[in-house]
Amino acid sequence: MTEIPLSAPDITEAEIESVTDAMRTGRLSIGPRQARFEEMVAERAGRRHGIAVSSGTAGLHLVLLGLGIGPGDEVITTPFSFIASANCILYVGATPVFVDIDPVSLNMDPKKVEAAITERTKAILGVEVFGNPAHMDELAKIAQAHEVSLVEDCCEALGGVYRGRQVGSFGRAGVFGFYANKQITTGEGGVIVTDDDHLAAHCRSTRNQGRALVPGGDGSIHAGGGAWLEHDRLGYNYRLSELACAVGIAQMERLGEILEARRRVAGMYMGRLMAWRDLILPTVPAGAEAEMSWFVFVVRLTDQYGQYERDRVITGLRRHDIGAANYFPCIHLQKFYRDRFGFEKGMYPIAESVSHRTIALPFYNRLDETHIELIVHTLSVMLRREQLLQRPNDTTGRERSQEV
Numbered sequence: 001m002t003e004i005p006l007s008a009p010d011i012t013e014a015e016i017e018s019v020t021d022a023m024r025t026g027r028l029s030i031g032p033r034q035a036r037f038e039e040m041v042a043e044r045a046g047r048r049h050g051i052a053v054s055s056g057t058a059g060l061h062l063v064l065l066g067l068g069i070g071p072g073d074e075v076i077t078t079p080f081s082f083i084a085s086a087n088c089i090l091y092v093g094a095t096p097v098f099v100d101i102d103p104v105s106l107n108m109d110p111k112k113v114e115a116a117i118t119e120r121t122k123a124i125l126g127v128e129v130f131g132n133p134a135h136m137d138e139l140a141k142i143a144q145a146h147e148v149s150l151v152e153d154c155c156e157a158l159g160g161v162y163r164g165r166q167v168g169s170f171g172r173a174g175v176f177g178f179y180a181n182k183q184i185t186t187g188e189g190g191v192i193v194t195d196d197d198h199l200a201a202h203c204r205s206t207r208n209q210g211r212a213l214v215p216g217g218d219g220s221i222h223a224g225g226g227a228w229l230e231h232d233r234l235g236y237n238y239r240l241s242e243l244a245c246a247v248g249i250a251q252m253e254r255l256g257e258i259l260e261a262r263r264r265v266a267g268m269y270m271g272r273l274m275a276w277r278d279l280i281l282p283t284v285p286a287g288a289e290a291e292m293s294w295f296v297f298v299v300r301l302t303d304q305y306g307q308y309e310r311d312r313v314i315t316g317l318r319r320h321d322i323g324a325a326n327y328f329p330c331i332h333l334q335k336f337y338r339d340r341f342g343f344e345k346g347m348y349p350i351a352e353s354v355s356h357r358t359i360a361l362p363f364y365n366r367l368d369e370t371h372i373e374l375i376v377h378t379l380s381v382m383l384r385r386e387q388l389l390q391r392p393n394d395t396t397g398r399e400r401s402q403e404v
């Protein structure tokens, strides 16, 4: 157990009270808290519908099913993301088509997205990696021009804004994730947001065992009611409990404060690391109409370092009880993707080069100046060590890194 973990949820008495209140009602599933939580997330994203699900991954699965995507269809997505954003394409039997990333935002390069569209393309699955919403508007335009759907995997970007639009509002649907390391958490959970009535109804049914849809008392459509054992389609149990939704409501009520705390921590890192020539800091989207939603704080070593040195820095930080991680190894190079689709090293060189040099540093709301100072100091010692071991003409480090 590291003393300064990589992430930590921000849980207060408000969340604890909210969940104990829910327990006392005796209603533990499909109740008013689910409806309220869905409404809060949808409202924040500027959407008509919110559908709470058991995870962000489950939400992505249901959206692709709801869009009728299946075998023979292609979905364009990024190789530089958490693996769930591509796995959902495999769940429905479709083919992932990766495109390389923009080296600044680390999101898909829109030009490469456009070039990858074929007559088999059914959707573009865009990811706001590390909470950076850059390019989502361009992806929306490309999707519209080519008559394919944009699905926004906004699991890392709740509360972000781009070109004046809320994250979650760009695609046919957006999916938020509420695993314990996200901006807000329900332990496990997610919410699908959309303005598409038909897609929303389909997702409500498939998350609830494919149950028939019947009008609910509040005018919205709920799956279940009188038709509890009638199943219209193959469905799943991807519901989110009232207990989880109770936590989510309390977290959403504190969203402004939570995002502000994360901005403050990111600012502390930025201030201290700005002058370091060995590091590339996260870029925040430019302009008054854009707002990063800080998910993690990921720095990148410059290209005089390789994967070998990066891994040693991470190990060194951990040895000093400081959480650190290699966000993200490329998805196309994961073994089962290579085996199944024949992906190889070198196919997405920017994503690969970036992924060899990233270091996610501890990032959570309670980090204070003292923590940040200790982290930054330890990081400087680790980098100094790599510089000393790798003398100017010594390329052994580079060679070793290429073997990995």
Ligand SMILES: *Cc1c(COP(=O)(O)O)cnc(C)c1O
Pocket (backbone or CB within 6 Å): 055, 056, 057, 058, 081, 082, 084, 085, 127, 153, 155, 156, 177, 178, 179, 189, 190
């Ligand atoms: C967290 C995350 C998800 C979904 O994760 P769950 O753990 O299933 O909630 C999907 N895509 C990305 C990019 C993520 O970071």
